[in-house]
Amino acid sequence: MSRAAGLLLVAAALALSACDDDDNTDPQSQIGANPxxxxxxxxxxxxxxxAEVVGWKEGEAPTxxxxxxxxxxxxxxxxxxxxxxxxxxxxxxxxxxxPYPQPxxxxxxxxxxxxEARATSAGQNGPSQRISxxxxxxxxxxxxxxxxxxxxxxxxxxxxxxxxxxxxxxxxAILRYPYQEGQTMxxxxxxxxxxxxxxxxxxxxxxxxxxxxxxxxxxxxxxxxSNITENGMDAEKNRAAILEVDRDTGNFRVFASGLRNPNAMxxxxxxxxxxxxxxxxxxxxxxxxxxxLTSVKQxxxxxxxxxxxxxxxxxxxxxxxxxLVAKAIAPDYALSSHxxxxxxxxxxxxxxxxKYRAGAFVGEHGSWNRITLNGYKVVFVPFADxxxxxxxxxxxxxxxxxxxxxxxxxxxxxxxxxxALLIADDVGNTVWRVSAAP
Amino acid sequence: xPDYTVQPAATVAVxxxxxxxxxxxxxxxIACFVATLLTDLVYWATAKMMWADFSAWLVTAGFILGVxxxxxxxxxxxxxxxxxxxxxxxxxxIGNAAVLVLALFNALVHGRDAWTSVVPLGLILSAVTVxxxxxxxxxxxxxxxxxxxxxxxx
Numbered sequence: 291m292s293r294a295a296g297l298l299l300v301a302a303a304l305a306l307s308a309c310d311d312d313d314n315t316d317p318q319s320q321i322g323a324n325p326x327x328x329x330x331x332x333x334x335x336x337x338x339x340x341a342e343v344v345g346w347k348e349g350e351a352p353t354x355x356x357x358x359x360x361x362x363x364x365x366x367x368x369x370x371x372x373x374x375x376x377x378x379x380x381x382x383x384x385x386x387x388x389p390y391p392q393p394x395x396x397x398x399x400x401x402x403x404x405x406e407a408r409a410t411s412a413g414q415n416g417p418s419q420r421i422s423x424x425x426x427x428x429x430x431x432x433x434x435x436x437x438x439x440x441x442x443x444x445x446x447x448x449x450x451x452x453x454x455x456x457x458x459x460x461x462x463a464i465l466r467y468p469y470q471e472g473q474t475m476x477x478x479x480x481x482x483x484x485x486x487x488x489x490x491x492x493x494x495x496x497x498x499x500x501x502x503x504x505x506x507x508x509x510x511x512x513x514x515x516s517n518i519t520e521n522g523m524d525a526e527k528n529r530a531a532i533l534e535v536d537r538d539t540g541n542f543r544v545f546a547s548g549l550r551n552p553n554a555m556x557x558x559x560x561x562x563x564x565x566x567x568x569x570x571x572x573x574x575x576x577x578x579x580x581x582x583l584t585s586v587k588q589x590x591x592x593x594x595x596x597x598x599x600x601x602x603x604x605x606x607x608x609x610x611x612x613x614l615v616a617k618a619i620a621p622d623y624a625l626s627s628h629x630x631x632x633x634x635x636x637x638x639x640x641x642x643x644x645k646y647r648a649g650a651f652v653g654e655h656g657s658w659n660r661i662t663l664n665g666y667k668v669v670f671v672p673f674a675d676x677x678x679x680x681x682x683x684x685x686x687x688x689x690x691x692x693x694x695x696x697x698x699x700x701x702x703x704x705x706x707x708x709x710a711l712l713i714a715d716d717v718g719n720t721v722w723r724v725s726a727a728p
Numbered sequence: 729x730p731d732y733t734v735q736p737a738a739t740v741a742v743x744x745x746x747x748x749x750x751x752x753x754x755x756x757x758i759a760c761f762v763a764t765l766l767t768d769l770v771y772w773a774t775a776k777m778m779w780a781d782f783s784a785w786l787v788t789a790g791f792i793l794g795v796x797x798x799x800x801x802x803x804x805x806x807x808x809x810x811x812x813x814x815x816x817x818x819x820x821x822i823g824n825a826a827v828l829v830l831a832l833f834n835a836l837v838h839g840r841d842a843w844t845s846v847v848p849l850g851l852i853l854s855a856v857t858v859x860x861x862x863x864x865x866x867x868x869x870x871x872x873x874x875x876x877x878x879x880x881x882x
Contacts, residue, residue, distance in 0.1 A: 332844055334836040396784040398839040520841040522777040573841060608775045608843040 315577035317626045317664055321682050325624035327599060331575040340408055340658045341666065341696035343717045350697060352713075353688035354724060357643045360686065363426065363712065363723040364433050368418035370714040370721055371496065371632075372554075372702035374449035378471050379707030380425050382439060382449050383714065383721060385418040389445040389461040389492050395521065405658065419443050421458065423474050430708055430725065440467070440476045445492070448499025450508060452537065459497035459510050462488020464535060484540035487512050487528050491521055494529075496632065500555040500564070508535040510542075511566065513551035518571050518606045519595045530594045532566065532586060548592035548618060554634035554702065555586070556650070561676030567631035567652055568621065570598060574606075576660035577627045583634070583652060583671060583678070584621035593618035623678045628657035629665030633703035633714070637670075641709030643726050649673040651685065651711060653700040666690045668700050668713060686713065686724060741807040742800045750804055751872070753797035758861055760790030761831065765854040771846050780846050784838040787854070791831040798828060816870040823864030830857045 319326040346365075354360045364383075372384040394400055420443055425435035440446070440458065448459035456469035458480070465480035486497060494513020501508055514530035515521050532552055534545040551569035558565050564586040570579035571594065579598045591614060593600070595607045600620035603610065625631055633653025637646055649672040654665035668686035672679050689698045698718025706712055710725035742749050764786040771779035801821065804811060811817045834853035838845050 332840060334833065395781050396839070397788040397835070398784065401839075516841070518841045520777060520780075520845070606840070606842040606844050608847075 313575060313577055317577065317662075320577060320580040320624050320626045323623060323678070325580045325599065325626075326577075327579075327602060328575060328577050330578060330605070333573065336573045336659060337576050337661045338405065338658060339661050339663060340405060341656065341663055341690055341694060341699075342408070343699075344691070344695045344697060346697045346718050346720065351688070352686050352698070352700075352722060354686055357645075357727050358685070358724055359727040360722055360724045361431065363721045364424050364436055365720045367422065367719045367721065368416040368420070369716045369719065370422075370701070371716050372447050372449065372498070373704035373712050373714050373721070374451075375704050375706055375712075376451060376469075376471075380423050380435075380472075380474075381704070381706065381712065381721070383422045383424060384446045384449060384702070385420050385422055386443075386445050386447055386496075387418050388495050389489060392493075393491055395491075419445065421446055421449065424721065425474070426706060426708075426723075430706075430710060430723065435474055437474050439474065444488075445495050447496045448510065450499040450501040452501045452505040452508075455537075457483065457499055457501075457508060459486070459499040460488075461492050461495050461497070462486060464497075464499070464508065464510060464540075482540075483508075483537070484535050484542060486510055486533065486535075486542070487515070491515050491525055493517075493521065494551040494569070496551075496553055498553045498555055498566075500557070503557065503562070506537055508537055509533070509545060509555055509564065510535060511549075511552040511555055513553075513569070514594060517573060518604060526595075532564075545588055546586045546590050546592065548590075548594045548596075548614075549586075550594040552586075553632045554653075556634050556636055558585070558650075558673070558676050559636050559638040560673070563676060565634065565636075565650070567625070567634045568592070569630055569632075570627075571595070571604065572628070572659045574604070575627075576662070580624035580627045581629050581631050582621040582625055583623040583631065583650070587619070591618055592621060599624075623671065625652060625654070625669070625682065626664055628659045630655035630657060631665075632701045633668070635703040635705060635711065636673075637705070637711070639709065640705050640711065641726060642711065642724070646670055646685070649678075651703050652682070653703045653713060655699050655701055655716075656689070656696070663690060663694070666696065666699060668703065668711075686722070689715070689718075741804045748804065750797060750801045751868075753793065753800060754868070757790045757794035757797055757827075757831075758865070760786045760793065761827070761854070761857050761861060764790060764834070765851075765858050768846050768851045768854045772851055775843065777842070780838070780842075783846060783850070783854070784835070787831055787835045787838050791828065791835050794824075794828050794831060798824060811871075814871065816867040816874075820864050820867035820871060823860055823867065827857055827860050827864065830860065 313328045315328045368385040370383045371386045374382040420441040423439035424433045445461040450457045456467045458465045464483040466483045493515045498511040515525040531547040532545045533542040535542040552566045555566040597615045636650045656666035657664040666689045669682040670685045671682045698715035702714040713722040767779045767782040837850040
């Protein structure tokens with residue numbers, strides 16, 4: 291028995307050993323309007339590599355090119371993920387984690403939970419689940435106020451102010467608070483504007499928020515409740531979509547769908563069109579599927595779960611829907627695979643040098659589903675006439691050290707009152723401020 | 729005519745109160761692997777993820793319990809020349825090693841997401857696993873219940 295079993299075991303070990311990313315696809319060829327899309331591959335062990343988190347040492351900071359300057363605006367935060375700048379310049383920081391415990395439906399959920407915990411490991415950083423308020427010093431260096439603005443929330447993420455109504459999107463609801471300019475602590479109790487898809491499973495839990503320009507509606511991004519429908523289609527109702535919420539009644543309808551995990555919806559300043567970044571599906575290869583930046587058309591369907599980048603059918607979804615695949619539209623701009631874009635900020639009205647004005651910054655949280663890390667940086671996508679115009683450029687880097695370990699990971703972006711770029715760094719527990727070098 | 733006697737349980741190495749533990753453990757992985765095939769078939773027919781989730785638990789549990797049974801069985805096998813001397817014991821051991829390798833692959837395939845966690849590869853592996861189990865079960869039965877030639881018993 292021993293020899294035959296030994297051979298079998300050796301064969302098994304060879305077949306199971308982690309694959310590399312080599313399918314002859316250059317990640318750079320997956321940036322732009324027409325990404326190269328290799329054939330689907332399925333694995334026994336999907337390629338996995340999460341950068342170990344070591345945090346920032348005193349004096350360390352991300353790297354910026356000449357002409358820019360970076361400094362920590364606030365440190366010691368609790369997993370900061372999203373940023374919102376109020377009219378008086380105060381900065382709201384959503385310090386947030388996944389709502390837990392998430393249900394364990396399969397043995398795999400135990401393994402993935404462990405991997406996810408590792409990705410946010412340096413996490414001896416408090417309970418988070420709150421929104422902090424930062425008030426910058428007039429010279430832009432550091433803060434004069436750093437306080438818990440609203441505490442004990444349920445995975446808060448998106449924030450939007452319309453008039454005196456401050457909205458907070460958490461795991462399962464949009465809350466409304468009465469806001470007075472200048473206040474540094476919210477003492478009023480919220481009312482619930484709308485119940486939105488949340489638990490008991492809330493797989494993609496970051497609920498981004500954007501107000502319409504006339505203030506009549508709120509748009510909320512609802513990520514899918516699975517990678518690729520493995521929690522069943524019943525769990526996907528009103529998900530993988532941007533919902534349009536009536537601000538008077540709280541009723542919502544689907545504004546656009548097939549967007550696996552849309553985040554950081556923003557108005558493109560020249561065209562007035564909504565754009566968003568989207569995290570695409572995993573586990574069909576290190577170079578599938580590219581995450582993307584896209585304009586969002588009302589009523590449009592962008593493919594998830596049935597297909598990606600137009601009519602590329604995903605065989606993992608049954609029953610298939612050829613009718614929906616046929617009408618799936620390809621997104622505008624691929625950002626490369628597994629970079630995990632979670633932040634988006636258009637720069638026209640910033641105070642950065644001119645070369646960073648016509649376009650958008652994208653915060654790429656970084657990959658886990660490939661061996662060679664991708665993302666872990668903030669890139670700039672140039673725009674002209676309201677459309678992407680050219681190759682994305684790495685601007686804020688150095689979140690990964692040369693040792694391959696993560697000092698931090700960028701998430702949400704915003705511009706402060708002076709037009710400097712703010713970056714929420716969740717595992718680095720820092721808000722960075724990028725301004726024009728003097 | 730050679731003289732036949734029935735092999736007593738006490739000739740195995742791992743026993744409680746002179747009863748072998750190995751036959752006590754064996755039904756659990758077998759039940760898990762047979763059930764995996766059934767829930768895979770239902771998932772194939774319905775595409776309801778609940779059935780694929782059942783399969784994922786069953787094949788994983790079957791693998792873990794199967795490893796426990798194999799460890800006990802292997803100790804018996806290695807420490808008793810009388811067992812090693814019998815051809816059905818070899819076929820039983822090799823077959824069940826193959827079952828565990830198949831189950832390990834199958835557990836990983838069932839770790840994929842949605843349809844391709846079962847169809848077609850998971851379902852095929854589940855069916856082959858049960859087919860091999862029928863063979864090794866037959867060999868196991870022969871070991872326990874068939875008469876043993878006296879000259880090869882200790």
